Amino acid sequence: MDVRPIGIFDSGVGGLTVTGRVMQVMENEKIVYFGDTARVPYGSKGKDTITRFSCQDVRFLLSQDVKAVIVACNTASSNSLDYLKSTFDVPVFGVVEPGAAEASKITKNKKIGIIATEATIRSGAYEKEIKKADSSIEVFSKACPLFVPLAEEGWCNNEIARLTAEKYLAPLLEKGVDTVILGCTHYPLLRSCIQSVVGENVVLVDPAYETAVRVREYLNKNGMLREENTKAEHKFFVSDTTNMFDRICSEALKENYQATEINIEEY
Numbered sequence: 001m002d003v004r005p006i007g008i009f010d011s012g013v014g015g016l017t018v019t020g021r022v023m024q025v026m027e028n029e030k031i032v033y034f035g036d037t038a039r040v041p042y043g044s045k046g047k048d049t050i051t052r053f054s055c056q057d058v059r060f061l062l063s064q065d066v067k068a069v070i071v072a073c074n075t076a077s078s079n080s081l082d083y084l085k086s087t088f089d090v091p092v093f094g095v096v097e098p099g100a101a102e103a104s105k106i107t108k109n110k111k112i113g114i115i116a117t118e119a120t121i122r123s124g125a126y127e128k129e130i131k132k133a134d135s136s137i138e139v140f141s142k143a144c145p146l147f148v149p150l151a152e153e154g155w156c157n158n159e160i161a162r163l164t165a166e167k168y169l170a171p172l173l174e175k176g177v178d179t180v181i182l183g184c185t186h187y188p189l190l191r192s193c194i195q196s197v198v199g200e201n202v203v204l205v206d207p208a209y210e211t212a213v214r215v216r217e218y219l220n221k222n223g224m225l226r227e228e229n230t231k232a233e234h235k236f237f238v239s240d241t242t243n244m245f246d247r248i249c250s251e252a253l254k255e256n257y258q259a260t261e262i263n264i265e266e267y
């Protein structure tokens with residue numbers, strides 16, 4: 001048994017959607033969450049910057065004595081996961097491979113759409129993982145940068161969100177995709193809007209749940225689950241004050257937590 005917390009990081013508050021799934025799948029586990037709110041977005045940055053920021057994020061989590069790290073950010077997972085795995089002496093989990101594997105199992109017509117940030121789409125990481133699972137699957141990608149500010153503004157299901165979703169998703173629908181991966185941690189907040197645009201016959205895949213299941217399997221196999229059933233305490237950190245934190249926190253976790261501000265440049 002390992003009673004230390006699980007570390008989770010994201011470029012900002014979007015990773016709280018992943019945190020919610022981790023809490024649901026491993027209710028005994030303590031969580032330390034870091035959202036790099038001072039430097040969000042990562043999705044418009046280059047690979048080297050994303051990797052440098054991600055290394056600092058992991059170093060901060062290690063300073064909190066975490067037993068494993070979940071890279072909740074799709075952008076960091078798709079650009080920096082291999083580097084993080086080879087650099088740090090702690091199990092590191094990304095969201096891309098679990099999301100790709102899940103979508104590959106679900107698609108019936110073997111046409112999958114991916115919506116994500118510019119940097120995630122540019123990396124080709126989802127496509128690579130899907131092709132590994134089944135090389136006959138066709139993959140269609142679309143960067144949807146405006147979804148992030150819409151979600152942060154709380155405009156998740158209004159007319160502007162809907163028009164934006166229609167514009168972004170039209171090329172994927174034209175290709176006849178039957179499965180769409182929500183390849184950015186903010187997008188689950190827009191889920192009902194996206195679902196209404198793609199229609200009920202298209203399955204939306206949020207990689208968060210499958211990621212949490214994989215982490216639980218790993219911890220279980222390695223005798224690292226926290227098996228105490230005393231209430232798990234969670235800690236939340238951000239690198240800049242944000243009034244988004246409270247709202248996204250209550251939407252994604254259905255509970256309010258207080259975030260502590262830290263200086264990420266010190267790590």
Ligand code: DGL
Pocket residue numbers: 010011012014015040041042043044072073074075076117120148183184185186
């Ligand atoms: N959290 C990022 C992701 O999942 C989206 C926001 C950003 O661009 O930093 O890709």
